Amino acid sequence: xxxxxxxxxxxxxxxxxxxxxxxxxxxxxxxxxxxxxxxxxxxxxxxxxxxxxxxxxxxxxxxxxxxxxxxxxxxxxxxxxxxxxxxxxxxxxxxxxxxxxxxxxxxxxxxxxxxxxxxxxxxxxxx
Numbered sequence: 001x002x003x004x005x006x007x008x009x010x011x012x013x014x015x016x017x018x019x020x021x022x023x024x025x026x027x028x029x030x031x032x033x034x035x036x037x038x039x040x041x042x043x044x045x046x047x048x049x050x051x052x053x054x055x056x057x058x059x060x061x062x063x064x065x066x067x068x069x070x071x072x073x074x075x076x077x078x079x080x081x082x083x084x085x086x087x088x089x090x091x092x093x094x095x096x097x098x099x100x101x102x103x104x105x106x107x108x109x110x111x112x113x114x115x116x117x118x119x120x121x122x123x124x125x126x127x
Contacts, residue, residue: 041108044081049088049103049119052079055111069096069120077116081108087127091118102127 041057044050045065053059055078062072065084071094082088082103092098092115101114104127 041079041081041110044083046083047085049084049121050081051077051090051116051119054078057110064119064121067121067123069118071095071118072116075115075117077112077114079110080112080114080116082106084121086124087122089120089122089127090114090116091120092116094118096120 041050043052043057043061044063048063048065050061050063051072051074052061053074053076057079059078060074062074064070064072067086077090080090080103082105085105087105088103089096090101090103092100094117096118098115098117
């Protein structure tokens with residue numbers, strides 16, 4: 001009886017150690033880079049410019065509160081919300097190249113199809 005208890009305890013210890021080891025090896029997830037189930041515009045924090053790859057605020061999510069030119073992780077936007085106090089230019093190619101679409105501050109659209117490889121936040125509300 002005592003031997004079977006020791007055996008069970010030893011097995012539980014091995015299983016626990018294995019679970020800890022496997023969880024430590026798992027990659028760290030970043031919400032900005034992962035596809036997500038349909039969400040809502042509530043993902044977009046006040047003061048941010050937000051882009052989703054899918055319509056209805058679904059798919060890969062990317063946002064910024066920074067100023068200047070930035071490349072995104074979403075090449076084509078299906079949903080956009082500009083919660084910044086300035087306008088934002090969106091470019092179809094990286095590094096500010098390609099066609100331009102300007103989003104005035106406060107504009108929100110959950111059903112678009114527009115190139116969004118890079119964005120430039122403006123210093124004022126001037127599209």
